[in-house]
Amino acid sequence: MASLMLTDCSSSTTRLIPTNRTNGAFLPRRCIGQLRLSTTASSRAGCTLSISSSSSPSPAKVIDGKAEAKKITDQITIDVSRMKESIGVVPGLAVILVGDRKDSETYVTNKKLACKSVGIKSLEVLLPEDSSEEEVLKYVAAFNDDHSVHGILVQLPLPSHMNEQKILNAVSIEKDVDGFHPLNIGRLAMKGGEPLFVPCTPKGFIELLHRYNIEIEGKRVVVIGRSNIVGMPAALLLLKENATVSVIHSKTKNPEEITREADIIISAAGQPTMVRGSWIKPGAVVIDVGTTQVEDLSARSGYRLVGDVCYEEACKVASVITPVPGGVGPMTIAMLLSNTLTSAKRIHNFE
Ligand SMILES: NC(=O)c1ccc[n+]([C@@H]2O[C@H](COP(=O)([O-])OP(=O)(O)OC[C@H]3O[C@@H](n4cnc5c(N)ncnc54)[C@H](OP(=O)(O)O)[C@@H]3O)[C@@H](O)[C@H]2O)c1
Numbered sequence: 001m002a003s004l005m006l007t008d009c010s011s012s013t014t015r016l017i018p019t020n021r022t023n024g025a026f027l028p029r030r031c032i033g034q035l036r037l038s039t040t041a042s043s044r045a046g047c048t049l050s051i052s053s054s055s056s057p058s059p060a061k062v063i064d065g066k067a068e069a070k071k072i073t074d075q076i077t078i079d080v081s082r083m084k085e086s087i088g089v090v091p092g093l094a095v096i097l098v099g100d101r102k103d104s105e106t107y108v109t110n111k112k113l114a115c116k117s118v119g120i121k122s123l124e125v126l127l128p129e130d131s132s133e134e135e136v137l138k139y140v141a142a143f144n145d146d147h148s149v150h151g152i153l154v155q156l157p158l159p160s161h162m163n164e165q166k167i168l169n170a171v172s173i174e175k176d177v178d179g180f181h182p183l184n185i186g187r188l189a190m191k192g193g194e195p196l197f198v199p200c201t202p203k204g205f206i207e208l209l210h211r212y213n214i215e216i217e218g219k220r221v222v223v224i225g226r227s228n229i230v231g232m233p234a235a236l237l238l239l240k241e242n243a244t245v246s247v248i249h250s251k252t253k254n255p256e257e258i259t260r261e262a263d264i265i266i267s268a269a270g271q272p273t274m275v276r277g278s279w280i281k282p283g284a285v286v287i288d289v290g291t292t293q294v295e296d297l298s299a300r301s302g303y304r305l306v307g308d309v310c311y312e313e314a315c316k317v318a319s320v321i322t323p324v325p326g327g328v329g330p331m332t333i334a335m336l337l338s339n340t341l342t343s344a345k346r347i348h349n350f351e
Pocket of ligand 1: 333
């Protein structure tokens with residue numbers, strides 16, 4: 001029998017509850033109906049979960065990022081094959097990984113598998129933790145000159161002895177499929193600016209909002225997190241979509257008061273279950289970008305991924321929500337493949 005994982009949002013403890021499976025897939029997640037929450041006065045403490053016999057449906061619609069990503073990658077597969085047949089070019093993505101961080105290794109493996117599944121050629125360079133900045137720059141330069149490479153990705157974070165900005169600056173702007181080059185970010189920030197590439201994670205959840213017909217223009221959006229990778233480009237992209245944007249970070253006072261004003265909450269803080277139900281305006285849209293690995297000895301990998309949002313509570317209040325995993329994550333990879341294909345098309349002037 002399969003198990004449904006439940007998280008106690010106050011303490012990140014995990015319990016396993018038996019549930020049904022159909023055709024090898026878990027039934028769609030519902031957070032209330034199956035669950036009863038008892039919350040005490042303190043905002044981050046005292047939320048416990050237990051099974052309830054109630055069968056009322058969850059009010060929040062769960063966004064299926066995996067299904068949308070599949071639609072996108074199916075189209076990419078067709079385009080890659082059309083390009084190969086028409087002009088004999090196969091899009092290529094080069095990945096540089098420095099060090100042996102387990103999470104980075106997993107991301108790189110997943111990207112490699114994703115490339116393979118759509119027919120994009122992938123090249124990778126694995127360098128030891130104590131490599132010099134010059135070595136990394138040497139590979140970046142080689143990939144910049146390699147005509148079979150249309151996208152270059154330097155897996156972040158780099159070891160602390162390296163100057164991340166210097167290395168990202170060295171990636172050719174035409175092959176910057178991660179969208180982290182200062183020129184691409186600068187163009188994203190400028191009114192009327194047209195970046196060649198937009199960072200994959202924000203691009204991915206904006207695509208999800210569009211695909212689910214969720215209006216962004218004129219809405220009050222709160223972005224939690226201001227990193228170069230997610231929070232900051234997300235805020236810039238949302239401004240381009242004509243949202244009114246507030247950004248919350250670790251020094252923000254009373255973040256819950258600010259999030260409670262939001263029509264759309266984008267959380268990218270990397271703080272498991274930080275966003276409680278009480279932080280959310282009834283009917284708001286909640287996009288959970290956070291993915292933190294939490295030890296789980298019952299999982300084959302020994303860990304599981306937990307989002308920033310207390311999913312079980314949020315489902316009760318939000319109108320739409322993304323799950324973790326299966327929400328924003330698959331879209332990030334789909335956008336990376338899409339950016340690589342776009343780059344190859346642009347370089348070879350292929351429609
Ligand atoms: N699903 C995906 O495809 C995907 C892709 C990328 C990242 N992620 C996940 O998204 C999360 C964020 O990634 P990142 O690279 O942006 O992380 P990061 O570089 O650590 O940035 C985290 C941001 O959150 C803010 N923050 C941290 N704790 C906070 C708190 N208690 N209250 C308010 N703000 C807080 C930080 O504020 P300060 O600036 O003040 O420090 C910072 O701006 C991580 O869980 C990561 O794994 C997911």
